[in-house]
Amino acid sequence: MKRKQGGLSLVGFLVVLAxxxxxxxxxxxxxxxxxxxxxxxxxxxxxxxxxxxxxMDPAKVQDLFFRRLYISYSENVKAQNVKFERTDGGWRMKVNYEVRRPLVGNLDVVGRFDTTQDLTRRGAN
Incomplete structure (x- = not known):
């Protein structure tokens, strides 16, 4: 009885590679x-x-924030994306921004990022 050898064909390999x-x-x-x-x-x-x-004044906090981002070469977060709210004992900082990158042809990848941090006398929670 002959056995047929099985394996990945060239077409199958190219599909997996793609x-x-x-x-x-x-x-x-x-x-x-x-x-x-x-x-x-x-x-x-x-x-x-x-x-x-x-x-601190929100402008000073925002300046410290962007100095930290400058070190990381962050280019998508702008000043208009950063908002401050007064809370008990400090500030609530909200950063909401969008990143759009071209993918293929006229298709783009869009990432929406929204994060919040309380800036209080107690430190990070």
């Missing part, structure tokens, strides 16, 4: 967006631990 390549391409488009979001979150948590931040 799927893996497209997945890697999308990952390369998404990774910088989420890396920047992580930088925003890190800068906000760092601000929450800054001594006296609850008593």
């Amino acid at each position: 799927v893996v390549g497209f997945t890697a391409y999308i990952g390369m488009k998404l990774f910088p967006m989420y890396q920047e979001y992580y930088s925003v979150r890190t800068a906000m948590k760092s601000l929450a631990n800054e001594p006296g931040v609850a008593d």
Whole structure:
């Protein structure tokens, strides 16, 4: 009895290669967006631990925030994306921004990021 040898054909291999390549391409488009979001979150948590931040003027807090983002080469967060609300014992900082990257042809990848951090005398929660 002869056995037929099984395996991946050339066409099958090319299909798998195309799927893996497209997945890697999308990952390369998404990774910088989420890396920047992580930088925003890190800068906000760092601000929450800054001594006296609850008593600072929002303009001063915003300046400290953007100095931290400058180190991370963040380019999508603008001053109009940062809002402050007065709370008991400090400020609530909200950052809401959108990142749009071209994907293929006329298709774009859009990431909307919205995060909040309380800046109080107690520090980060």
